Amino acid sequence: MAGHGAAGPAAGYLYQTDWALVDLLRKGHTRPDQAITLELHDDVAWSEVDEAGDPVELLQVKLHLKSTSAGLGDMAVDMWKTLKVWMDRTDVGDPQGPELSLVTTSVAPEGTAAYALRPATRDADLALQRLLAAAEDSTNAETQASREAFLGLAASVRSTLLNRIRVLDGQLPVEDLDVAIRESLTWGLPSGGAEAENSFVAQVWHYWHRVALDMLAGRRRSISVTQVSSWVRDLRDRYTTENLPTTVPLNSVTDEHIQFYDGARFVIQLDLIDYASNALRTAIIDYHRAITQETEWLSDSLLDVQELRTFEDELRFEWTREFETMVQDLELDALSPEDAEAVKRKAGRGLLNYLLRSTAVSVRKHYHEGFYARGKRHELAGHDDEAQRIGWHPDFVERLEALATGA
Incomplete structure (x- = not known):
């Protein structure tokens, strides 16, 4: 039974790690001077590539395999846990603080605070009203500390916080991440048919998982867009009529x-x-x-x-x-x-x-x-x-x- 209990969090961590690569490849061309971190500033974060490495976007990444709206109700545990993470930051009331994004495979139900915080249906005032009502009406012991912290914020701080939050719902399920990687690499995929493409994408994933493990283990702080782009270009150069990729590392023996x-x-x-x-x-x-x-x-x-x-x-x-x-x-x-x-x-x-x-x-x-x-x-x-x-x-x-x- 213990193994079943660990399966959910493990899937969540893996999704968080893999989704970060999708986000990097999708947005990299608009963020050439930025880098991604894992479990440093937040689940995932975009930061400047400099000595300070200040975050410009913090992302809480949530995977829900069963319910299509899990975690996005006004009294949902996920919603309040996410808010608590951001409320505990020293820059909670800073209007120039990093953008705050809740990334989830769930879809926000219409009329909820999460729905009002989606980029396409944004209404921060309505979101504030919904969350204040939930904070006062809910009796869930698991969210009590978060709700009390929210009610304890000054009105201006609550407003500033919600103005920085975006709910990015309906994100790709686990099984679609590989397709998203292929689409992001469309112009860089090697010729040679499906076998060559499969080999190329598999190597990109293998590279990313090694990088992610190093970040999670504290062996590296971040990975920049430039570093990933250079690695992918170098890999592509090996899939030519004059070169070949090495896919069997020394440590595999x-x-x-x-x-x-x-x-x-x-x-x-x-x-x-x-x-x-x-x-x-x-x-x-x-x-x-x-x-x-x-x-x-x-x-x-x-x-x-x-x-x-x-x-x-x-x-x-x-x-x-x-x-x-x-x-x-x-x-x-x-x-x-x-x-x-x-x-x-x-x-x-x-x-x-x-x-x-x-x-x-x-x-x-x-x-x-x-x-x-x-x-x-x-x-x-x-x-x-x-x-x-x-x-x-x-x-x-x-x-x-x-x-x-x-x-």
């Missing part, structure tokens, strides 16, 4: 993923040249990220199969040239078998490290994330087709064959 590859052919290839410890771990991480990222690109139609095959052929050709040079440069005649093996392993590590640092081959001209090419080289080292396989140890073909046959 877990210890379970790494352990999964114990005994994989590309790991055996690394064992043959004593590539161990932290170096082996990073190699496995690169491999996992690369194959996961590639799968997502192909699934989202961001990468063509033929384009991928060309990239693999170029990696294989680069390896062939360097591998043959390594073998030719080996000087083993005067060495014992043990010493010769040590030289071979060292040469293999040198080849591998050289190729892992190489940026000569990339999947696209402006895609420079090193993990992908490194991981692809490991994938080729584990290729099922012997004719397509690359390796690091000078005798990798014979060694892998011996392991396969148990010789």
